[in-house]
Amino acid sequence: xxxxxxxxxxxxxxxxxxxxxxxxxxxxxxxxxxxxxxxxxxxxxxxxxxxxxxxxxxxxxxxxxxxxxxxxxxxxxxxxxxxxxxxxxxxxxxxxxxxxxxxxxxxxxxxxxxxxxxxxxxxxxxxxxxxxxxxxxxxxxxxxxxxxxxxxxxxxxxxxxxxxxxxxxxxxxxxxxxxxxxxxxxxxxxxxxxxxxxxxxxxxxxxxxxxxxxxxxxxxxxxxxxxxxxxxxxxxxxxxxxxxxxxxxxxxxxxxxxxxxxxxxxxxxxxxxxxxxxxxxxxxxxxxxxxxxxxxxxxxxxxxxxxxxxxxxxxxxxx
Amino acid sequence: xxxxxxxxxxxxxxxxxxxxxxxxxxxxxxxxxxxxxxxxxxxxxxxxxxxxxxxxxxxxxxxxxxxxxxxxxxxxxxxxxxxxxxxxxxxxxxxxxxxxxxxxxxxxxxxxxxxxxxxxxxxxxxxxxxxxxxxxxxxxxxxxxxxxxxxxxxxxxxxxxxxxxxxxxxxxxxxxxxxxxxxxxxxxxxxxxxxxxxxxxxxxxxxxxxxxxxxxxxxxxxxxxxxxxxxxxxxxxxxxxxxxxxxxxxxxxxxxxxxxxxxxxxxxxxxxxxxxxxxxxxxxxxx
Numbered sequence: 242x243x244x245x246x247x248x249x250x251x252x253x254x255x256x257x258x259x260x261x262x263x264x265x266x267x268x269x270x271x272x273x274x275x276x277x278x279x280x281x282x283x284x285x286x287x288x289x290x291x292x293x294x295x296x297x298x299x300x301x302x303x304x305x306x307x308x309x310x311x312x313x314x315x316x317x318x319x320x321x322x323x324x325x326x327x328x329x330x331x332x333x334x335x336x337x338x339x340x341x342x343x344x345x346x347x348x349x350x351x352x353x354x355x356x357x358x359x360x361x362x363x364x365x366x367x368x369x370x371x372x373x374x375x376x377x378x379x380x381x382x383x384x385x386x387x388x389x390x391x392x393x394x395x396x397x398x399x400x401x402x403x404x405x406x407x408x409x410x411x412x413x414x415x416x417x418x419x420x421x422x423x424x425x426x427x428x429x430x431x432x433x434x435x436x437x438x439x440x441x442x443x444x445x446x447x448x449x450x451x452x453x454x455x456x457x458x459x460x461x462x463x464x465x466x467x468x469x470x471x472x473x474x475x476x477x478x479x480x481x482x483x484x485x486x487x488x489x490x491x492x493x494x495x496x497x498x499x500x501x502x503x504x505x506x507x508x509x510x511x512x513x514x515x516x517x518x519x520x521x522x523x524x525x526x527x528x529x530x531x532x533x534x535x536x537x538x539x540x541x542x543x544x545x546x547x548x549x550x551x552x553x554x555x556x557x558x559x560x
Numbered sequence: 561x562x563x564x565x566x567x568x569x570x571x572x573x574x575x576x577x578x579x580x581x582x583x584x585x586x587x588x589x590x591x592x593x594x595x596x597x598x599x600x601x602x603x604x605x606x607x608x609x610x611x612x613x614x615x616x617x618x619x620x621x622x623x624x625x626x627x628x629x630x631x632x633x634x635x636x637x638x639x640x641x642x643x644x645x646x647x648x649x650x651x652x653x654x655x656x657x658x659x660x661x662x663x664x665x666x667x668x669x670x671x672x673x674x675x676x677x678x679x680x681x682x683x684x685x686x687x688x689x690x691x692x693x694x695x696x697x698x699x700x701x702x703x704x705x706x707x708x709x710x711x712x713x714x715x716x717x718x719x720x721x722x723x724x725x726x727x728x729x730x731x732x733x734x735x736x737x738x739x740x741x742x743x744x745x746x747x748x749x750x751x752x753x754x755x756x757x758x759x760x761x762x763x764x765x766x767x768x769x770x771x772x773x774x775x776x777x778x779x780x781x782x783x784x785x786x787x788x789x790x791x792x793x794x795x796x797x798x799x800x801x802x803x804x805x806x807x808x809x810x811x812x813x814x815x816x817x818x819x820x821x822x823x824x825x826x827x828x829x830x831x832x833x834x835x836x837x838x839x840x841x842x843x844x845x846x847x
Contacts, residue, residue, distance in 0.1 A: 310663050312847040330665045338663035342656030348577035361664040
């Protein structure tokens, strides 16, 4: 009976681990001396989603990934990967990682590097051949399989690193600036690979400052600056609302101040941009401008890009 | 294959692919060839009466020259061990090579021990190979075989392992070039401290003698080298040095006794400490 109870408990625990988010952190903090590299990161990445972790250089993105992979020890806070505490050795069997600083054994061939990672993963030896062939094909290095890594360009080495991260169909893949050394074709390929990963249920944690790239593939994003998350949510939540640009003359500063009821205004003289304005309120805005004595020449609603939102967030943060 | 053995194999493979083994093999063959020619000349040397040297004198002269040659081999081994082990960990941390490997289910202790094991295998192979070739060349040239050939190889290999272990410990925290230089300088200091200790013995000065004892405990490379010397000396030479009393012990290229068993026990403990410290140091390092 006790054994059955134990089995049930074990099954429940496995079930809990199965439905647990791919990544979860609570107040994860890292300090290097007096410098706070990551301040109280709390977030969840659901299974099978692409999570974009955005921020300017030095914001704490790579620190977060290294903390989650156990390469750095947190100063405080906790983290879980696939339902297990960060640092759990068994969980690493199900994780792929492409570091920002990617470097592989230059004296080995591409196929040998992948075989080494198959061995360390560890994957059944019988599967190595197929695994290696598949990932070489995925990252476009099939014809260079037997060439020494030392003869590869940086872009090819990054492709190889991506291939190593994909071995064994991981449940969670960390990609730290995965396209930093790639040409536009390579970047497109990486986006396709990420889409392929999510289609088979793999969660992707994407560190990047290439916003157009993130915008195209991510389901959810967090923006980090100076070690703090300054915004987080789904792409829709983050980019919610439409910006409206109005070209109008005859408005005094006092008139413009009154118009701030319609949202935050970027004032460039005759060009006024109202951020996060609901399109239904555009006629009211035009009426208000005319009532204040203004002459309206152009009204142009436009959807906010991730770059707009990102820059706006950083600007708000600096104020 | 367990991760330790995978890392050890990778370390051996790297040395092979980077042609370090080939370079050492060619240099060793050159030294052995030249030394065989030189040793052969000893048998043609004549004394004042025009006769070739008797077997006892050939053995003494040969053993002294062999000690100098093996000192060079042990130097090459120590230098190579220090140079290779210096960047063993730090070089791969700095380049990022270890990042993707440490994200695999591999313990840091397995990385450290695997790398040590890989280089220890290379040190053992080099000591055994070079030692065997040199002794075979000497035997061919003069008919002299050191009294304890296996001990000789073991002591030379152990001396190389001392440098390897120190270099690797330093490499867990310091940049490769710094770790390698410190290990090399420590080896030279230990050798000089051993000489100071010998002089202290000859002069019966306890303070100087203690310098040698402490240096042997901190870095046992010189103590092991004395074991290698003892393994090469013929009995007739040891007997004549013993007859000189304490002055017979004041020669840095001679040994009257083998290393005491307590010292050899300490060497085993020292290796264990070095490995344990290296594992602890790397485990607590942030990457």
